[in-house]
Structures are given as structure tokens and as C-alpha cells.
Amino acid sequence: MPEAVVTLRLPVATLPEIVLPGTVITLGLTDPAVRRAIEASTSTGASRSDRRVVLRNDRSELAVIAHVPDVGALPSGEAVAIVRVDSRVHVGAIHESDRGASYADVTAIEDTRPTPRVEAMTRELRTVLGEIAEIRRSRRLPELLATAPAPGALADGVAAWADFDADAKLGVLEAVDVETRVGLIDEWARTHLAELRVQQTIRDDVTEDVDRQHREYLLRQQLAAIRKELGEGDGDLVDDYRTKLGALQEGEPALSESVYSAIAKEIDRLERTSAQGPEHGWIVNWLDRMFELPWGERSDDTVDLDAAQRVLDEDHAGLSDVKDRIVEYLAVRALASQRTVSPADADSVLDESAAETPAMPLSGRGRRGHGAIMTLVGPPGVGKTSLGESVARAMGRSFIRIALGGVRDEAEIRGHRRTYVGSRPGRIARALTEAGTMNPVILLDEVDKMGAGGWSGDPSAALLEVLDPAQNHTFRDHYLEVDLDLSDVVFIATANVL
Template sequence: MAKKDSKIVPLLPLRGLLVYPSMVLHLDVGRDKSVQALEKAMMEDHNIFLSTQKEISIDEPSIEDIYSIGTLTKIKQMLKLPNGTIRVLVEGLERGEIQSFIDDEDNYAVEITTFKERTDKDVEEEALMRTMLEYFEQYIKLSKKISAETYATVSDIDEPGRMADIISSHLPLKLKEKQEILETIDVKERVNRVIAIIHNEKEVLQLEKKIGQRVKRSMERTQKEYYLREQMKAIQKELGDKEGKSGEVATLGEKIEKSGMTDHVKTIALKELERYEKVPTSSAESGVIRNYIEWLISLPWTQSTEDRLDINIAEEILDEDHYGLEKVKERVLEYLAVQQLTNSLKGPILCLAGPPGVGKTSLARSVAKALNRHFVRISLGGVRDESEIRGHRRTYVGAMPGRIIQGMKKAGTINPVFLLDEVDKLSSDYRGDPSSALLEVLDPEQNYNFSDHYIEETYDLSKVMFIATANNLSTIPGPLRDRMEIITIAGYTELEKLHIAKDHLLHKQMKDHGLKKSQLQLRDDSIQSIIRYYTREAGVRGLERQIATVCRKAARLIVKEQRKKIIITDKNIEDYLGKRQFRYGQAELEDQIGMATGLAYTTVGGDTLSIEVSLSPGKGKLILTGKLGDVMKESAQAAFSYIRSRAETLQIDENFHEKNDIHIHVPEGAVPKDGPSAGITMATALVSALTGRPVRKEVGMTGEITLRGRVLPIGGLKEKALSAHRAGLTKIIIPKDNEKDLDDIPASVRKDLTFVLVSHLDEVLKAALVGEKK
């Protein structure tokens, strides 16, 4: 290529378009500066430089927005259209490169250098031309979008560079690829590039043709299969053959009729069955529809068991399976009595709340047995997805109904005893709030038309007896708790544990370990020792584990030493269970100054809490240790403030807080402690430390204190009384307002304890402290 002298010509920026040399093209021009550039070119030598914009959206391009390589063209014709735009016919002359950009207010102009192409060609270029022409011919045959006249015109061209330009203009290339060809000044390189592009386009077209043929064959095969399937249906109908899909549809139709669905649900099921019949078996939707129909058929709509309404037999079964738990048994028998009178009572929604191991789950199973109902249990511990309760929409892959509907299918009747285990351990995240989804299930006024996302149609849960279990009521949301009837199971007394171990746990573990009654005997005193010295719990789960340990060791001795019978007493229990793990009766051995015993309620039952106070010379700093929660810290502050306000009455130095640092400590610092019932205990320990009067060793106390010294009521009195009894305390100070809760405490515990009812801290101090005021 030889560069010609530079020249200044008007510039016409193109949007989404490109012109090659030797190419004739119509353009519509509308931008003011572009129109001015055209008019200026017409007034001079009709030459104008065309260069493509890099971005189509720019209205007033600068030199950076335009490709530097373009085409010098000659304006052949110009026509003004009625809409104000100008249609112009241009012919490409030569490639050119912008050297500088002249932008005045009226039009664009550039200084360019043009490139003159050679007309002669060597042998290699001749061979490249022939290859390019041959490829282009093959491309035309595959594409069928380019006419034979175009090929004839291209084949008459004798210059390789020009031929490459014309072929490029007919290929479906992106503007950037066309610009790259325009910018390729060297003829051989340009021809090679065009050959590569045609070859690639040819392969793409061949692949498209193959895909098209494959799709056509597939469609023909599907049509053929449909025709054969219809023929097969007709033949099966004539032969009375019930095999194949038609037989399956007929079977499903019969099941729908016999299922006992409501008329509305039956209509939906039959409509889905009609869809199933029309959808090809090979279709994925076929399986989805069939699965839905089978779920509708498998659900119990009218099937129910007849309740055992004989109260005496029901009571006998409950007593046989469980010792104690009078409140729950009483509630179940009340339900039976009302059911016998009305025969139309909605299923109650009970929540058994209490520590682990007190028999909440097994009690629900006994209730089902007593009522002669089917029993189904689902565990809600850790469930955090709302669809676990309500099910998935059928649009999802692998959609399933929720656990409630799955449980009803498993039960097979509309009136089972349905256990929702660990309802307090539900959690929520971005997938929804399962506890809110349970509101509809556990509301007697709403659950007659429960809606599952998968089933979509309403389902009646009103005849189901729902029983929920929970360890900690405080973690159950208020609206959900409001829908349930709470029955608290506080824990077992020592006497109750003894009966449970003798009548239930021992027989069960001996059976599980292959032991006969004649081979192992656990005397009452040995069981009592296990309860006192090897377990500390509200329930009996740990007790059962210890009995299982005894059975295992006994089984080993019987097998290894061929013993005929093993008798276990409190004297030899340590040979089987090792050294004692707990000290029975935690009460102090003597009265202590600055130490009071409080009673606490935890999720695993009641417990005793020692609170210690020590004084040291200082400036009145109040130090609290023992991993206390905010409520207990506030109780300590309230007790401290009350004592300061009553220092004179209590005969304490009024300036004690200026001379001493007061340290309140609750032992077991690793265990978090919180709750509104330690106020009077802290106040008693403080007064004891400040006055030097000891606290009675046999006294435990519970109650919150106000700044005026009033004692406020507390919760969990039964659990706290049981823990005091276990610890060997004999006197318990409780708020007067809790007098109503004394009836809940078992008689065997109540006879061993003295309850002091107080309404003011002065009464607490009088009952708890030893000696007269100094």
C-alpha cells in the first residue's frame, strides 16, 4: 500500500453501519452537523469521509467516539425527504485514516490519509481468491439467504482486496468484526481473515441444519407415538383390557369415588385425573399430577376410630402406664365425659410443659391408647422452614405436603392423637416462621379448614386431639401459647420415682437386657440410693440409665460367673455404679453468716441456689459475680437500696456503704443464672452479713423484693418445693400471694416442709435470721 497525500474532507459519522470501498449504499441522514457536512461536500468535490461510531447512543461524537479507519466515499445522489431527513447514495472509493479532527459549530471535518490498493496480484493471492470464492459458494448453498446473482457479481471481481470487502458486506457479522476487516490494510491478511470467517460461518450453518433435522425427526416420532397410543387405547377398549394407562386411570377413578372426599375436592381430583389421562407418560408433568392425585386419595377424609368412652377403662389404662400426673389424667377423662354426653366435641389442644424425662411423650401415647385412637408423632425440634408445616407449592421440583398432612396420612383416620413434640424448639429464619404457620393448626376455631400449600384444598383437623410438649414455655411465641391449654408437669417426688422405677423402669430394662425376675432383684433401699446419690433431675431419664447400667453389669456377672441370682441393696450398690456422685441433702450443716439458700426454677426443674455476701473495707462498691443475668443484678441493686433506706430500723450503721465494699457471689460461676425470684434471698444474705446474725441452715426462700420491702409472688413453686425437699431443707419462705399454689405440691413433700407465708421483708428476716438484733 502506498499512502497518498493528506486532504481535508467533511466527515459523516455512521451509527450501526459500515461502508467498504467499491460498495454502493443508501443512507438516511438526520443529525444537523451531518446534514451540514453533506451540503458542504456537495458544494466542493462531492467527496465525504464515512467512519463508524463506537457507541450508537452518542448524538454528538468526538474524535475518541469514532473509529480512526473509515472509507472515503463519493456522493452519487442526494434527496431531501418530507420528514426533514436526507437520503443519500454513496459509493466507497478508498480506505482512509483520520489524522486530525476539525469540529466547527456547523459540521464535522477531518484531515485524512488514504490508502491506494494494488491492482496486480501474485500466484499466492490468486490461490487465496479461488479458495475464498469456493467457500463463499458453499456458504451460499447452505444459507439460501444470498442470491445467485450476488455470487455471479462477486466472481467477476479480479482484485483480491475488493473481493474480500464485497464478501464481508454479505456475511452476518457483528459491526466490530466488519470494522476489523476494514482496518486490515494488508490484502493477504484481509483475504485470510475473510476465509476463516466464511469457514466458521459454514460450520455453524451445517450444525444448525443437523439440529433442525433432529428436531424434525423428534416431532415426527412424537406424532407417530401419539397416533399409535390412540390406536392402542382403541384396541384395549375393544378387548376390555384394563392394562396400560387407561386401566390405571380407571383404577384411580374408582379410588377417588371410594375415598370419601368432599364433593368439592372430588371435583378437583377428577379434573386432575382427566389432565393426567391427556398428558403423555414420558412427560415430567405426568408424574407430578399422579403424585398429587395419590396424596388426595391416601388422606383420610371420613375414616375414624370409635372412641373408648368408658371412663373407668380409660382411667385404668392411664394409671397402668403412668404413676402420678393426676392433672393430665383428669383433663383426658373430662374430655371423654363431655364426648360421651355430646358426641360432637372438637379435639382439645393440650400442651404438656415440664422438664426433660418426666414422661410427656410417653403420656401422649398412653392417652391415644386410653381413647382407642391412632397415635402419630412429629418432632418439631430445629424446624425452621415454614414449608415443613404448610408444605411446598406444587410448582417446585420435589414438592411435598407439610408434616401435618403427612402425619394425617400416616394416622389413616381423621381423629388421631397427634403429638407435636418439642414445640418450644421451633426456630425461624429467611425461610419463614414455622411457629406462625402452626397458629392455624392449633386454633380450634380455624383448623376445620386447614390449608396446605401442596394439597391446596381445605382439610378438616377439628377432630384431631393435638398434644404439644415443651420444656420451656418462655420460648413459645405468645399467640401460639394462647391457643393451647397448658398443663404443667413439674417433676416427680422421691416416692413417685421409687414407684416408677419399681413398676415400670426396672421391668422394661430387665426385659431389654434379657434378665428374668428370678435372676435380678433390686431392693427398695438400693433404688432409693440410686435416686438420692446417683441422679439429680426432675424426671426419671437419668434414673432409667442407672438402672440400665445395673442390669448390664448383672448380665455380665450371670454370663461370666454363672451366678443364679443377684440381689442389689444399698450396701453393695457402689460395686455396680461406683462412688456416689451427689450428696443428698445439700442443706448447710450449721447456721452461716452472710449466706442464704434460694430456690430457683430452671428448664430442667427446680434447684437450690446459695447466695454469699462478704464485706471488706472500701468505698461502697457493690460487686456482683457468678454469671448473673440482668434481672438478678437488678434484684441485688433493689435489695441494697432497700437496706440503705432501712439501715436505722435494721440497726445497721447508716454509713456502712461508705466504709465497706460489698461482694455478692452466687457459686457455679460457669452456669448462667437469671430470674425474678432471688430478691429476698439476696436481701437476707446482705442483712446477715451487715448485722452478724446467722441465717438458719434449714431455711430456703424464694420471692422478689420491691424498694419498699414488699415481697412479690413467683412462679414454679412446685418445682422449687421439690428441689428444697431433695436438698434436705425443712422450712421454705414463700410470698403470701403464692398460697394458692400450695395445693399443687404433693402431700408426701408438703408434710416434710414448713411453709412460711410472708408479704414484707421484715417477716422474712424474722423467720430466717437467728438471734436478736445487735
Template sequence: MSEQTYSLPVLFVPDLVVLPGMVVPIPLDDAAQATVDAARASESGKLLVAPRLDDRYPTHGVVSSIVQVGRIPGAGAGSAASGPNGYITAAVVKGEKRAHIGTGTTGHGTALWVEVTEIDEAEATAETKALGAEYKKLVLAMLQRREAWQVIDAVNKMSDPSDLADTSGYSSWLTDVQKRELLETDDVAARLQLLIDWTSEHIAETEVSDKIADDVRNGMEKQQKEFLLRQQLNAIRKELGEDEPDGADDYRGRVEAADLPDKVREAALREVGKLERSSDQSPESGWIRTWLDTVLDLPWNVTTTDSADIKAAREILDADHHGLDDVKDRIVEYLAVRARRAERGLQVVGGRGSGAVMVLAGPPGVGKTSLGESVARALGRKFVRVALGGVRDEAEIRGHRRTYVGALPGRIVRAIGEAGSMNPVVLLDEIDKVGSDFRGDPAAALLEVLDPAQNHTFRDHYLDLDLDLSDVVFLATANVIENIPSALLDRMELVTIDGYTEDDKVAIAGDYLLPRQRERAALTAEEITVTDDALREIAANYTREPGVRQFERLLAKLMRKVATNIENGSAAVPVTVGEPELKDLLGRPRFTPESEERTAVPGVATGLAVTGMGGDVLFIEANRTDAGEGKGGLQLTGQLGDVMKESAQIALSYVRAHASELGVEPKALDGTIHVHVPAGAVPKDGPSAGITMVTALVSMATGRKVRAEVGMTGEVTLNGRVLPIGGLKQKLLAAQRNGLTQVFISPRNEADLDDVPAEILEDVTVTPLADVAEIVKRALEPAADEVSAAA
């Protein structure tokens, strides 16, 4: 075996392995075109074709000659090398000799040049001839199965073992990895041995597949034959004037022909037997027919194949929704685990435990419902939505007993039938708004549906058959977690969506909302432009919401106004909407920072709270009225719940017990203390207003105003310790929206700051303090004597 070394330009080809003797077209991008030009300009006119590998640099390639350069039908307009009418530029190359790839070298043109060492094949030995003959038999057997007679003649004429082995480059049953291994195997005998092993395995697999297909086809032919005979029998009975069939024979044929699980088929045939024995006048006959129709319409053995491309799934989720990284990460994790289990053959029998149940909790307008459709697209599954808001009847979930008039299966079974597969993505919308009355508790019926350890044998009252729901991806949405029964919440993974920052809203508007509303108003991007400053002004002063629903309504109004102005000639195209134009199009801003105005008098402190609509600021007011001698009492207004009433009592007791430390005159707390939380029509409750009430009381008693830029959240004990609260991210979002720059929290909430976006922490300084006295000291403006001393 002799070797010859020289320099050639190298052409790296993805998704294709070229072996000696192959003639293939290769599409040309800019880099490939440069390589072809360099080869045609060289003395030899040859180039080296090598596979492009992701994990390493290739060691072998094929010295090839250029047969022709031209255009071939390809990817169409818009691709890198496309031309007019969907044609692409390509070079037809012919592989000649296998070669080692050496180090890089220099050469003319912009192509990559490498040193190439040709590998001359050794003369055929008795061993290689025998292996070649054996491989030729296997190849001919494969080709005869496919009836490729022209190729058979070409293979029969080949005698050289090396050439015969390299014809495997055209073999569709070999993977690119296997072909690369053949390219990198210098010894002919070793290549032939690999091909013999791989081809033998493929022939064995093909024979098994063909046998299974024949068995299935024979079974189907038998069922079709029986069905045809039954139809002929019915026609003969009709011609003879005998009793016409009552439909029972038709149902028996449908059940036998349907793809049903064994236990379901047995139950269905039992019902068919009852139908055959009953008369048409019997009411049970109608019930049985309806039940059979429902069972036959369900997709018992129909499933869709999940997408295994994790990267593509994440791209779909990112394209449909901005942010929401926790939800996207959970879906990608689910896909990754399923893919690994499938690769290792770890699919659990019956799919038990393979499903996922998540509840997306957050305020309205943050994209919870629309996220379900994106999840279904990312998984490659069918999507169906089940609205649970206002459902009060347990039968809506579990179905009615068949003995009831108008009985129907439950919403879960109907959702499976609507999806047409047994593994859809089912969105249980507004699960926190499920009610209960004398007809039962639907939330309790959902316990079995959403429990991964039980839902593989879910039994609907109407069907009275086990239904495997373990492979269904259940997504639930809720606004208020506290309204979900604890037993039901325990069966689901909680993923909170707290809302969007101002920057998030501007990005969402530019990427999603604005193009959608522009299209609905029949406007184009060339006709109207909305600046980022205008979008930011809308987000800051026209809406105060954690989501973007109201934001989109305002954009829709903006588009309608602009479209009207263009039509009546009062605006010239193109229209640019900036911050100054918003007042004419949308009116004056609806929201302005009011903390400075509200805290301009002593006795008013700014707290933070979480409602079903997201985070919001809470102004707590305190005042005192004389009630004669004695300490008087505590009066609370603002439709407060029991928890907030207790917080007010604790706050007053703490201030009275530590009056000297707080600089409060004891007489200032005599009489009746009135604590009021404005917006009295809105019920308020929750353990997070304690330190705000203490601050308001001290401000009232000392006559010192609370700093306008300060907000606070946390519960307080009788000893003045600040306790942690929930919903910190939503509260800080509300603080930023309302112009607060300083927020006091409990030190035990400091870990929750990891979930808060960086842009929020840049605008709002969050200070953890464990002592409420220290918070009061920092929140109140200095006393008059302190200001004079500082001056």
C-alpha cells in the first residue's frame, strides 16, 4: 500500500457522507462555492470532500473530481444558495480515493486547504474476496425485496471488494454515523465485515416487520370479510321480508372492528348482547345505543408521538411567550426525561406515572391560558380546554349515572373524545373558581383526575370503565392559590407567574401585541410606528396591571384612532405615535404616582399587598378622636378580614407598650384610635400589614409624616419582630409601578429576592429589617428638632 501526499481545498458537507465511487450533487453556499472555485483553478482540478462533524475534526475524506456545476431544484427562494424559481446552485462531484486529512496549509482563494494523503487499496486477498461475495449476496437479497432490478444488474457486474463495499454510500438502511465509520476504516476486510453485520441485522428486522404487517393485514381482512357477510345477511333478510335487524348486528360488527382494549371490548359486547335481547320499545335500548356510541367514539388506542427535539420545543415556547422561564424550563425538563426513558426502553407499562400535572397561578392577563396551546405545540400533542369557572356539579367531572335521563359523560371524558387521542394537553381553566353545593364537590372529583398515582384507572360514572389518564398532560390555571383546596393543590406542581415588569410589557407589546392589533386594524408597519417611549408611557401611566390585557386594549384603541384619522384625511401616512401624541389618541393618563399626595399628612403609611389581580399598594390611615377619660377603644373600617383586624390590635398594643422607645407620648394614644384602609368596597385580609399599621400609628401619634417613597410589607409580633410574608415579587412589581424607591421587608424574605427581576431591584432598594422599631425610625421623616440640629 503506497501513499501520496499533496494539498487540496476541502469541502465540508453536512448530513451527507461521500464514499469513493459515488456521484452526488452538493448544494453550494458561499464557503462551498469558494472551495469549488479554488479546485477548478488548481492544476489537479480536484477537491477533498469530508463530512462535517459536530464533536470533532474529521480524519478522513474522499479525493473527488468536479463533474459539473449548475442549478438543481432545491429549497426554493429564501435559502442561502437559492436562485430564481426555487433552484439552488450545486456541484456534482465524483468520489475517487479515500484519503487521510493532515494539517492545514495555504492555497489560493478563500477556501480552506489541507494536506491530503491518499490511501491506495491493497490487492484483493482470498479473505476479502470471500467477504465481498458474502456481502454481495446480502445486497442482492435486499435489492430483490425492493425489486430494484437495474441496480441489481450493476451490482452483479462488480467484482472488486473495495468498490463493492463503497457502494454502501447509497444504502438507505445505513445511518450517517455508520457511513462515517466506513469512510474512516482503511482496511477493506474490516469494512466488509461491518457491512455484513449491519446488513444482516437490517434484513432480520425487515423480515420481522413484514411478518407483523402480514399478520395485521390478515386479521383486518378477516374482520372486513365478517363485516361484509353481516351486511349481505341484512340485505337478504330485507329482501325476504323477514324481521329487519334492529341495529344490534351493526353494533356488534362495529365493536369487533373497533380498536378497543380487551376489557373495554368485553364490556361493549356485553352491552351489545343486552341490546340484541331487548325490544325497540324498551327505554334501555336507547340508553345502550347512546353508551355504545360514546365508547366507540373514544380514541382508546390512539396516541400522538411527542416531539423529542428539546431545542425546537424551547424555541416554540420562547416565540409564543416572553419570559415565563419557570414554566418553559418545566416543559423542557418533561420532554428531556421522556426522551431519555424512551432511549433506554424505560416506558412504564400502561403509562402509569408518566403524566405531568401543573397549576399556573398568577393574576389575569399574564398568559396562563394561551400558554397551554404553546405547550401542546411544543410537545406535538392535541390541545383541549376545559372551563371550570362556576362548575358546581360533581357530575360535570365524573359524569352522570346512566339511569338518569339525559346522562352524559364528564368533561374529562368529553375532552379526551374532542382531542382524538389519549395523550392530549388538557387545560383546566380557572380551577380556583370551582364551587360546591348540594350536588357535590367538583374539586373532590378532580382529586383522582389530577393524582399521577391514581389517574391511570380513572372511572367515569357514565362509562363505568377504567380510563388511563396517566399520559395526559394536565395544566390548570388559577388566580388565587388560597381558593384551591389544599388536598387538590397537593396533587399539582405549583408554578407561579407573578406578572411583568415595565420593560417586559414594552418588549411584549413590540413583539406580540402591536403586530396583532396593527393587523386587526388593517394597518401595516410602513403606515404606523409606535415608539418605545410611547409604549413605556402606556405601561407606566395608562395601565396598572400585572398582565398585558388592558395594555392590548389600549393598543387596539390606538390603532382604531389612527386608522380613522387616516381614512378621514386628518393624518398623513406614515404616522408616528410618540409620547406627546398619546393624550390626543388615548386621553389623559389614568394613573399618576399618589404616594406623595397620600402621605403628605401624618398617620398615613404605604403598605404592599397581593390580590387576585396581582400586587398593589395599600394606604393605611390612622387617626385619633377624644373619648373623654380613659383609653377609649380601637375602631377599624375598610371591610377588613379577621387577620387584618388582629394585626391592627397587635400593632396598637405594641405601640402602647413601646411608646417611649418610639418617641410617642402615652397621652397621644388615649381616646378612640381609628384605623382605616381606603377602598372600603373591596374586602381585604392577609398577614402582611402589621408593620404598616405600626408605622401609621406612630406617625399619627408623633405628628411625623411617612416618607413618600417608602413602602413596607410584613407581619409584626407583640415583641416587635417582623415576620415573613408571601408574594414578594408581585408586591415589588407593584412598588415599582407606583413609584416607590424604598421597601422594607423581613430578613426571612431575603431569599425570595432571587426570583425578582434585576430591573426591579435597580429601581427599588429592598432593605431587610427584623425590628419594627428600626423600620419606623427609617420610614418617618425627621422630627422638627432633629431637622434644626442637622441644619
């Protein structure tokens, strides 16, 4: 326990804030009570080193003894006193003098000799404070660590340096036990160090990102200047591609993240590639193919079954069974899309709807289609292809015909790898580009005339991914190497025999 020394009677001043030992403060003398206490401490004829005053706060029974080495005035004329706070005291009785000053009977409190545990805690505290001083680049804290060898004095000095709030200062003032006091400061120091490290990490990340962007900008400017001198200026081309990519991303609906990343990566490669290199042409061709695709473009198709029947009758005489089946097919698509039923239940939906069906949307934007496939089988010249055109006209969609007769190469469907000379996307991807929408009517003509080509693969097997509703929403062309959504495309196949 701390040891009590001697009881003194000294002038006392009550301050609104709490002061701690080891601090030097400038005390304004505008308060009459404070001025009288300072005058009482300096009017006894004692030397400057013996001028002492007690500074207390109403929130605590503990106070501090402060020396008053000097009294003067600020440039503004305000009277002030320089006080140096020394140690804690316990305040007893307070007496009023005839001259108006208040005197207090105080008992000085000295810190006890530190135990080995306190010394170990102090060493840990000094290590933590050293890291805090390094991160905050403080000049005062290293001085404090050097000039405050005693654990108690170090704790008081850190509390004053850290600008604690009133409650925290009160806790430190009343911690007369050195171990308790050092523990309070150590807890604060570790918490503060953790906060500083987090702030430092965030600041470093932000600085690194800003530096990286600045460095990348400078390098791009230098690269553009070098290419301009070499006559390899592709800056306008790259900027044009980036503008197109930004327009696609801002469109409705926006590009998927995978497609956007793939295009952005190739634009960056183009910027780094010399115009004389073979990859330059490959990248430009790929980017042109990608931007030619109608990303996000869809036909707003609404089918009127009576109008569809009239279109079929206008374009074809006879074929009543075929036309009736096509109208049923359109009705099933419309009802299935409207009621969001599975294709397996679509026939039952059709049977339940005997009333005349009004115009209704076939599919909504952003919703995966049902991928229904219709096959027209008959000898040549009976009107299979023209029936497909009539279906597209009745639905208000674009129409594309893909002739598959004699096709024996899988690459005709999936596209060629970009490493091959003259490579290009497959017929499905090119059909979307020609149609100008992502939901056209595609007629797969003469599917029964396809055949396996041996080493070149089986195109009919590749066509499975195109027509399978469970797979065609992520159809991947070998040339483009990005996912294409074919789930909203209406595929109509024709064949002479099955």
C-alpha cells in the first residue's frame, strides 16, 4: 500500500478539469478563487521552489500538489500562472482564511517501491508505447519514455500525453496503487495500438491503390508516346473498344461479370501487344466479333394466336394439320411462359384452356426460356423452311436459317479455336450476330443430313448442347470462349426423314 508522509496546510483551488502528476499547465487567473489561491501561495515570502498550491476537483477526494514557479501575463494582458504538478495528496478539512483564500489539510501520497511484477508490466508497456510513438511519429512520447524511469510517473505522464477524457483521467488519478495504474495505461496502450495498426493498414491499402493507379496512368502515357514514335499507335482503337465496353456495361441488362472481364482482359492485352505481332490481329478480330454480338438485345414478342393462324394461312395453302400443330405449339409456349410451368406440364395446360387465347407475352426479359424444339419432317419442297419464316413473322422475331446438310465438322457448330489460321465463331454465334437479337427464330435445316466426320468430330453431338434446355443457357463457342444464353431462342429443325 502507498505510504502516508506528512500533513500540510496549503492554499487550495478548485478546477473544472482533472490534472495529473507530471504535467505542466498554464493556469488562467480570471477565476477569483483560483487567483486568491495562487496569490496566497506566492505571498508568503518563500522562494519560487517552495511556492505550492493544491489543485482539486469536486469529483474526487484526491488532489495534486503543484509548484508555482512563475506568475505573469499573456500578450493579451490576461494574468496566468505556470504550475508544475508533482504528486497526489489526500484532501482533509478545508478552511477559509480572513484574506478570502481557502486552505486545505492534505496528506501527501508517495508511490511504493515497484515489485518485480510491476517492473515486468512496465517493460511491456514501454515496448507497446515505443510502437505507438513510431506509428504516430511522436516526439513527445520518446522524451517521456526517457525521462520517466519510475512506473507510476510513466503512467501519469502517458495519461496526460494521451489527452484522456475526464472519466479516464479520474480513474488514473484515483489509482494510487502503482500496479493498478500501470495496468490501466497498459490496457489503453494495447487497444490504441490495435486501432493504429488497423488505421495504418487501411491507409497503406489506399495509398498503394492510388500509387498503382497513378503509376499505371504514367506507364500508359509513356507507352502511348513510344508507340506514336514507332508508328504503332493503337491508342484510338483501344479507347474505342473501352468506350464500347462501357456502353455495354451501362446498358440494360448489363453484361455478365465473366463476359465483361474477358473483354476487358483482351483490351488490356491489345494495348500491350505490338501491331507487328501476330497476336495483334487475333485480338482485334476477337474483339470485333464480341462487339458484333447483340448483347442484351431482345425482340419484344407478343403472339396473337388468331393473327398467327392468319399469317400461316396467307403464306401456305393446305397443311391444316401442320398449321394447327404450330398454333398449338405457340399457345403452349405462351401459356407456359405466362403461368411459369415446366414444358412437361405444358400439354396439360393446353388441354385445360379451351377458351380463345388473347395476345400474351411469350417470355420476359431476364427469365430463362423453356427451350422448346419443334421439328418439321417432310420431303423436299413441301414448305418446311417457309413455315419457319411464318412462325418468326407471327412471333415478331428475327429469322435465321442455318443449312446443316453435309456438315461433318464439329467446329461448324462450336467454332474454331483462335490459334487456327482463319478461325471464326460457329454458325450458332454467327446466327445471333446476323439476327441482331439474342432471341431469334433459328431454323436448323436438314438436320438429318449431318454426319460424323471422323477426326473432325461429330456435329450432331455438338448440336446436343445447343438444343438441350438444361445446357443451352451456358453454350460456349470455342472461338469466343464465353457463355452465350440460347435459352430464349426458338429452334425449329427440319428433316426429310427421321
